[in-house]
Structure formats: C-alpha cells, structure tokens
Amino acid sequence: MGRRFSRISRYPKPKDVEVEEFVNAQAERVAEWWKTDRFKNIKRPYTPLDVVKHRGSLGDDVVYASSIQAKRLFEVLEDKFKNKLPVHTLGVIDPVQMSQLARCDDIEVAYVSGWACSSTMVGSTNEVSPDFGDYPYDTVPNQVERIFKGQQMHDKKQLLQYFESGDGSKRVDYLKPIIADADMGHGGTTTVMKLAKLFAEKGAAGIHLEDQLHGGKRCGHLGGAVIVPTSTHISRLVATRLQWDIMGTENLVIARTDSCNAKLISSNVDPRDHEHIQGTINENVKPWSDILSELELGNAAAAKITTAESNWYKENKLYTFEEAAKEQLTDSKFRDFKEQWEEAVNQSDKKYLSISELRTLVRSSNNGSDIVFNWDAPRTKEGFYMFKGGMKPAIQRSLAYSPYADLLWLETKTPDLKQAQSFSRDIHQNYPDAKLVYNLSPSFNWSAHGFNEKQLQSFIWDLAREGFVLQLVSLAGLHSDASSFWNLAKRYQKEGMKAYVDEVQKVEKENGCDVLTHQQWSGAEYVDSVMQVVQNGSSSQTLSTKGESFTESQF
Known part of the structure; x- marks a missing residue:
C-alpha cells in the first residue's frame, strides 16, 4: 500500500525522528490510500489517525502476500462486473484439488469452505462435525495457509522449470486468489479482528462473514439458524476493515445475509x-419461557416438553407488527396506518421505523387506541425472538451492509433466477456498483428445480448479467472427492489393480492430469535443484529424480 507514496523514515526511533512527524506522515498516506479506486465505495466510521495510532512503529513497511493477492482479486472482479461476466469457481479441500483448479484458465479464484473444514476437520481438535461453526477459529485460516503454501510451491516449481527448459507456453497461474469462509466471526469484536488478521497472514485474498449468531450458527441450508441484529453484523464488517487497515492490506470482505431463511434473531x-x-x-x-421453566422445575419428561411447546405455538399464531395491525384494525384504519408509515419512511433518511414509532402510527389511525402485540411471549428458551425471514429483510440488511463491504452475498433456499433478479434490482437501485455473490450450493437438488440442460449450462452467465459476479460451488471438492474415491473403492474390493488402473491411471493419462507423476507434481525436482545449489553441483549422485530408482521414468 505505502509503496505508492513517499516515505520520510522507516519508523521513529527515540532520538532520531519525532513521533508526531512520523504519525502525521503515516496518516497522510492512509488518507491518500483510501482515496484510490480500490476503496471508492467503502465507508469507514473512523479516521486515518485511528488506524495509525494502532499500528505501531513499523507503520506501513510490512507487506503481506495476501494483500498482493487481494489486489489481483479486486481487479478481476472489477473487470468481470463491468462486463457482466462471472468469476465462478469450485470449493477445494486440499492442495491437490487447488493445483488442478489452477490449470483451468477460465477459473480465476479458489474457494475454501468452512463446512468442508468442519466435516473433514483440519483443525487442532481433529473433531469431525456438521457445520455449526463450533470448531477452533483458526481452523479455516490454517487450511488457507496449507493451500496457499501449496500454491507457492507449485509456482516456484514451475518458474524453475521455465529457467531449465525455456518453455513458458504451458505456464499455469497457480497463484489464484483464495476466498475463504470466516463463518460468523467466531465471537465479539476482538475475535473478529484476530480472525481477520489470521486470514490476512495466512494468505486469503478475501473472506465472507455471515450475519448469524456465534453459538447459534448453522449451515445456511439447515434449520434453526439465529441471525444477529443488523448493527451487530455491521460492527463485524467495520472491525474486519479496521484490522486490515491497521495491517495496511487490501483484502476483500463479503457481507453475507442468512435472513432470507431465518426464523430467529438474537x-x-x-x-x-x-x-x-x-x-x-x-x-x-x-x-x-414461563411455561417451560415450570415444566423443567417439575422434572417433566422431554416428550411432554416437546408436546407443550408445539401446542403453545399452535395456540398462539405469530404475526409481525404489520400483520398484527391488519388483524385488529378495520380496512380503512389499516390503509391509513400504511399510508402514514410510507410517508414517515419517505420523509426520513433512515428508511425504517422502530416498534415504538409504529405503535404511535397505529394509535393515530385508531382513535388513540393501541393494538395487542407481544413479541416477548414467544421467545425461545435461549431468549431469541421469532423472526419472519424473506427477501424483504434480506434486501434491507444487504443495503445496510453495502457501504462497509466489498461484495454482498444472498444465501437462498433454492437456485432461483427470478429471485436473484429481484434482489439485484433492489440493491442496484441504491448501490449500482455493488458486486453480488451467489452460492451454487450442492445442497440444492438441481435436477428437481425444472432446469433443462441449456438452462443449467447458462445459469452462471445468466446470474452474472444480474451483477452476481462471484459464484461458487462451495462443496464441489468434497463431493467430487467422495464420488471418485467411492467409484474406485467399490470396484477395487473385487477387481484389485484392474480397478485402480481403470479408475485412476487410465483416467489421469487420458485427461492429462499432472498428478499421474506424483513425485514430480510434488516438487521433487525443485528440491533437487535447491540441493545442487547448496552442494555447488556435487549432489548429482543423490538426486531424487534421477537414476534407476526413480520409478516415474516409467511414464
């Protein structure tokens, strides 16, 4: 970041440079940095000085590789968004899949899923579990580091091959930017900042944060998810940006909302x-909650509590305040209430009304009388409120997040182009430059949603025309890994090596998969070259990829 701006000193020493002079110069550079095209649509509720005084004396001299990758990611997204084209990718679960993804010229980024990390567990606990976001918060960053180091190894190996052969015609872009799943941030402000820092240190060019509750997190396609207040998620986005500003990085943050499917809010x-x-x-x-407390004090059986809960919600139908007003007001009074509501919103910069303001409007339309509306009575054991999810709250929340995020992600129940078009239209009326994200989820039964082959093939490009520039099959790596290995295993148990040759080696040869020669793929020749440099050329008899013992010469 600071490379573009003049410097006065590396950092202030007690007797060499006045701290104030250093801080002012750093703050000026931060202010100029924020004026660049990279941040033209980003809002910050803090100042350059707030950033600088939390940086320490190294200032902006530290350069992170993830920031270099982030600049690439931003440029790719900008170009594709302007041309209504997709940046579409597949979720990878290890460096092997990453290296194969890299060989596809039209796939320009890589994705790392928290769901995949949770269910294949690469974290310190080695617990395998569904996606409840309850793994150590360094789990996904560590998986990013593993894949990023794999990218760097293959990139170094390839550059060495170019110097040795002079053939750059088959050059592969192994350093494709990584976008990673940061779940719900795994805690409060300090945890979110530490998580953002980890991702930047480990190599993620961008991350996404969803507006679910820490401790109430579910996969977006499971029931029981609890969302947080809009302001809470904005705080997460601001905390992430502040952390990266302190580090001097240009990493991208994606604001995801799960409110379309939500039924609870914290x-x-x-x-x-x-x-x-x-x-x-x-x-x-x-x-x-009162009834539940009495049942538990009376040592009621679980089945009795379940039945009581079901009966309570059957007897007490749930309404939003608007629905409650419609039930209790005459048609003319309800129309008057709605007209006053619309007028109040149009005259206000905030574009929403609180429950107290809505009650005031009801009384105005209802001759001073209130209506019955009790949102505390249905609260869950944990204290969560009932929430009516849908496109309206999803759009409202995304509009609230947009100034603080680089992209907006709408999590949906089904692959629905019309729904996506509706979301895009409402967002772009307010923020025409907002880049959108779509999860092409394997949780969807794609064959059951009425797509013909032509529609399936065009779906990604149809979405891109609506501004959904980033699209991903989040768990593609997990499913392809399971499918291919299942095919091998079920044949191998009966057919032995014929199955291995048919399912693996023949396929690798026919498809040109470079893992066929896995020793070379892993970088053995690169290590040989390093050894020759260290030994000044005298290690020819101990090279690992030479001589009769090197079996891959058979290929």
Missing part, C-alpha cells in the same frame, strides 16, 4: 429489524 436492539420480529396478539398470554 436481540431486538436494532430498530431496523423491528418490522420483521414476530409476536402474538393473544391478550394476557403466558410466555412460553
């Missing part, structure tokens, strides 16, 4: 969420 603290929180309109209803 708190009602943010008035932007109020119109989507549900309550009951039954007067004097006993809260479910």
